[in-house]
Amino acid sequence: MKAAAFDYVRAASVDEAISSLVADGALVLAGGQSLVPLLNMRLARPSLVVDVNGLDELAYVRRDGEHVEIGALTRQRAVETSDVVRRDVPLLAQALRHVGHVATRNRGTLGGSLAHADPAAELPAVAVALDAELVVRGPRGERVVAAREFFESPFRTVLTTGELLSAIRVPVRAADCAVEELTRRSKDLALVAVFVALERTADGRCERARIAVAGAGPTPIRATAAEELLHGRSLSDDVIAEAAREIAAVTDPPSDLHAPAEYRREMAAVLGGRALTKAVR
Amino acid sequence: MDELIGARVRRTEDLRLLTGRARFVDDVELPHLLEAAVLRCPLPHARIKKIGTAAAAALPGVSAVLTGAEVKAAVRAPQPVLWRNVPDMRLTSAYPLAVDRVRHPGQGVAVVAAKDRATAEDALELIDVEYEELPAVSTLEEATAEGAPRLYDDWPDNVCARTTVVAGDVATAFAEADVVLAESFRFARQMGAPLETRGVVATWDPFTGRLDVRLATQAPNLARELLGEVLGLPVAKIRVRTPDVGGGFGNKFDFYGEEVLAALLSRRTGRPVKLIEDRVESFVANVHSREQKIDVEFAAKADGTITGVRGTVHGVLGSELGTIAFGPCFTAAACLTGPYAIPAVEMDVVAVMTNRPPYGSYRGWGLPKANFVQERMVELLAGRLGLAAHAVRRKNFVPPEAFPYQSPVFVYDSGRYEECLDLCIEAVEEAGWAERVAEARARGASAGIGYSFHNEITAFGPSRIVNLSGLQHSGFDEEVVRIDSTGHVTVHTGQSAMGQGIHTALAQVAGHALGVPLDHVTVVSGDTDSCPYTGYGTGASRAAAVGGAAVLTAATRLKAKVLRIAANILEASPDDLVVENGRIFVDGVPDRSIGMAQVGDAAYRRLDGLLPDGESPTLEEREVYDPVNVATAFGCTAVLAEVDPETGVVTLLGYLIAHDCGTVINPLIVDGQLHGGAAQAIGGALYEELAFDDGGRMLTRTFRDYLIPTATEIPPFALTHMATPADHIPGGFKGMGEAGVIGGGAAIAHAVEDALREYGVKITTLPITPPGLLAAIKRGATR
8 A cells, every 4th residue: 555645744843843734634743653554554644744753852751840741752662761761650661661562662752652542552541540741732832631631532632733742741659550461462552451550658558549441442541430449448359359340340442353342341350450469569 | 525405504595585685576676667556345245337447547647447347358268276176166257357246355346557556546546436235145154044145146056066075984983983072163264474465567578479477476387377378378478487485375376366467457558567465455365264164073982093084174265266266175174084094084075155355375275274173173082082182192193004094085105103292292291391381380370281293295296196186287396407517506496485495405405416515506496488397386395395306316317427427537437436515536536536617617618528429518407206196294293381261361382393204405494494384373373363344344454453473472492303204205305384384273272271171161263362262261160
């Protein structure tokens, strides 16, 4: 398959990117790991491709007070290997090991994966789990969107015409983290994945749990009921099993040729239990 | 000098392939080249009411547009069906594009040639096709249901052919059996997926009337014959060349409509036309394989002796007959007894057409299904009788003294099956798998070991016998071995190099026979103008066995001439000469010697006084070899697996094959072939399935849908070998190109069942998927 014809702009600045993106049918090219196959299969037919790969100012990782801020164009591999991320946002570093392969992570960007909004992808779920803020720049200036508000439906976000995701801000909170992901083959997109960050008191009780599930609905799902159930509790096997059932209960997974919905829902419980156990250990 | 036959030398092909210097058909650049693309219908079954191509033809950059009706009018014959196992089978008269009715999703309806592929694809979007959708039969059950919609209006039903493989007295075997075991097995649709998709570049020279085709094929001679048949050309007017071929796996053995389309477009435009199958269309345009349902009953005595087999192989074919029709379904029935001496067999074969893409070759043909059934039945029978599965195997193996052994269809030439089983069991013991299972169980995990034993029909095949069995082609092999004026050797072969290392293997045989070093031998393949003829093609595990035999015979004859010339020069008797490392010595007189180059010079350039009187100049021998029988290789596969009973996920931890393919030419190539085949067995057992929705449309579109195992899914392989040469083949070679893929499915299933022994899981369907296995575990847990 060869892409249908499109115009191409390599943006020299964020402002130029935004002014180009105002055009009807314009799409952003970041790492290209999803867009380029879609172009070649003619499933994406933009009139204009706005290449942001020259915008070095969007590629950074920095600690900013109680947040870690990561530029949207930062390559996934750079995020994964960043000392700041490993120290302050370990769940993100752990999750990135499940994102494609090293070769695709060398090209793929953090912002690209978020804006692509594949409900089975890891990074949107991590953003939702960690209460990340997404910094969006557009023709009317900058706005900040909570990750939980950012994803609307499969492959659809709140980004509107002319808007560019520029950064992600993740609050830094000491927590025990765990990722459990089920794939048909290693490195495939998740059939289901559960992301857990647990903050615990000195005596081991759960002070605050943040749990998100990928592959289990039209967007990443925050398992709020399970989080509330865990609040203030000691994390015994029984409590974990109860929370795991609550995780599964909020899912609304799709059926496809790799697994039926019921299987995915059941696996959300299995993986949820395993992730909580792993985080506690 | 070390013997070259049997030497573990690196493959001469690899430096080019691994450094990206290979040139595949898509790398072919020619002046004024056009690129073509095919418009494919997504519907499983529809009447073409109208097809408008004017807008596409008018698009700037477009040179030609052809529809199915135009293609049919331009050819002399429909697509040839090579395997006609049943004389009265119904043929489907398929053409390269659908003529007035589409019968499977992805069937081509029009083709465009344009200045580049993107323009051709733009033009496809401008073709206006009006379809009237027809009811489709996408599954075996739908196709065979009472009153099912028919694919061909002039057929009474959707059955293309019925036949029966018969041996012995089945009625008595079942009447006198102590136990009769019945089971039904299903195999999903799968396909070979080489990294390089199919492709062709055709140049029809308007002045010479000659068609020059570059084709990614395993069978250039066959492609030339079939192009001639379809286009109505004498074969002398056709040249087929294969550039480097990026993997074959059988699906590039078959002959496709795209070859014809590229030729017709070139004739229409007067320009070279390239038509490359892209990855997305490969899932509908490539032949599909494997899909079968096999119902069987085994009759046995209480001591485990299997006395009879009966049942039915249902071949779930596609909408048209491909090159090989239902050959693999027939083979599954013919080989259902595998390595076992089962005297009474009655296996029906029913070949059923469906609205799915056509059926074709994939490594192993019918053997992986036959092996899965026979080995599963052996294990189930052992369970029923309270015997060890290996005891049942030993009880029923064809014993060494019974060879040559007439199985229901094939004659097995030689084998030492029990020794091979023991070799595998010993290797498993040495590898410490039992301890690993115990250790896994101790930590609460579910681990198990599974075995399977297989034999493989190779060195295909005696021409007259394969003709008798319905093949519209031959099975001999012709090879030419030449020594030039510098004493270097060139082997011209009709076999195809597709990454399997055939150049290295044939060079080793020639070098061995002639006494020259490996780097003095060049192998030339892939050109019907300059290379000899091989029947069939490079498939059916035949290239090294029959090609090697022909090279060995030709080279041995050529060596005799070398020695006659050398004897004349050295003033010695040819009988007193020995050849070592490219030099010819008088035996026992090391300072009386000449190099192969001097012999070459005497044969081509400075003959006087050196070439014996009456000896013709040049050094060349040609051998046509038609084997009197196939050769049976065999092996035992063992798998160590762990299963997660909460998710149904299977993880393979170990994979071991004990194997025997007669005289080994290059152990490194044999190992690589076994590794690659085993990887495909793993894909077939655990991952791969071509899926359709309820309406019969294809769901599998990309490698995100079609799950080929990656390096991380492949466990460490361990191999151990023994050698029982084929007495009837010069050199004693047997083929083994399909060995790795045959035994894997059953061994994996047995390892999974062993891991889950407390759940009583019974596997009868491939692939084993996590949701399916979890459901079986739950059924077992509630029993």
